[in-house]
Amino acid sequence: MKLTPLKCPHCGAKLKIAGNTVLAACQYCGNAAEFTGESAIKLDQAIIKSEGPPNILLPFWRISYKAKISSLAAHAPQNPFQQDGTEAFYRRKDVKPEDLEIPSRMLVAAFRVNNFINYTADLSQALSLKLDRDLPEKDADKSMDYGRCYYGHLDAQGMVEVLLRVLANKKSRDILDLDFDIKWRERKILWWPFKQDGDCWRDMIYEQRLLQSALEK
Numbered sequence: 001m002k003l004t005p006l007k008c009p010h011c012g013a014k015l016k017i018a019g020n021t022v023l024a025a026c027q028y029c030g031n032a033a034e035f036t037g038e039s040a041i042k043l044d045q046a047i048i049k050s051e052g053p054p055n056i057l058l059p060f061w062r063i064s065y066k067a068k069i070s071s072l073a074a075h076a077p078q079n080p081f082q083q084d085g086t087e088a089f090y091r092r093k094d095v096k097p098e099d100l101e102i103p104s105r106m107l108v109a110a111f112r113v114n115n116f117i118n119y120t121a122d123l124s125q126a127l128s129l130k131l132d133r134d135l136p137e138k139d140a141d142k143s144m145d146y147g148r149c150y151y152g153h154l155d156a157q158g159m160v161e162v163l164l165r166v167l168a169n170k171k172s173r174d175i176l177d178l179d180f181d182i183k184w185r186e187r188k189i190l191w192w193p194f195k196q197d198g199d200c201w202r203d204m205i206y207e208q209r210l211l212q213s214a215l216e217k
């Protein structure tokens with residue numbers, strides 16, 4: 001295992017961090033940081049309060065941003081029976097950028113699951129769409145399980161761009177090709193409470209499920 005010498009962005013202590021570590025707590029002051037290549041970034045984080053104790057807390061990035069659609073093309077879905085050689089796709093002019101509501105923040109999983117896109121795209125989308133009310137937060141304690149943190153904020157930003165396209169396409173009968181101009185704002189790790197529910201983890205705020213066997217340590 002390759003160890004990279006890095007300084008804790010909170011207390012300045014020299015840390016030994018494994019080469020593939022994304023999020024970790026300082027061995028000395030206990031504060032969390034995101035480690036990307038040769039830099040360490042202070043991490044703002046909180047636990048979401050829930051009724052009763054959770055069975056597991058899973059880390060999510062809550063990413064805020066301002067997104068503008070920089071290009072948009074709409075195509076009618078291809079008719080599988082079209083055999084006469086005419087163009088299967090054609091442009092429609094009735095979808096405008098202002099017709100598409102773009103959320104201004106999203107939750108993206110920072111934990112590792114097998115088949116990441118399948119499992120966490122659905123979960124992130126479902127949680128994000130409900131994220132309009134304020135969440136009851138408290139400070140994250142220093143015994144958080146950073147072994148579960150796997151994806152950094154740049155991965156999360158990439159996922160936000162994917163999810164924005166998916167969400168726009170869900171609202172449209174056409175197939176939309178979109179490009180976004182995104183200004184990234186606050187990012188924070190939220191430790192989200194889950195309860196055991198059969199072979200799933202069920203989130204204790206919005207009741208979304210994640211298959212337990214999908215979770216990778």
Ligand SMILES: [Zn+2]
Nearest residue numbers: 008011026029
């Ligand atoms: Zn420190």
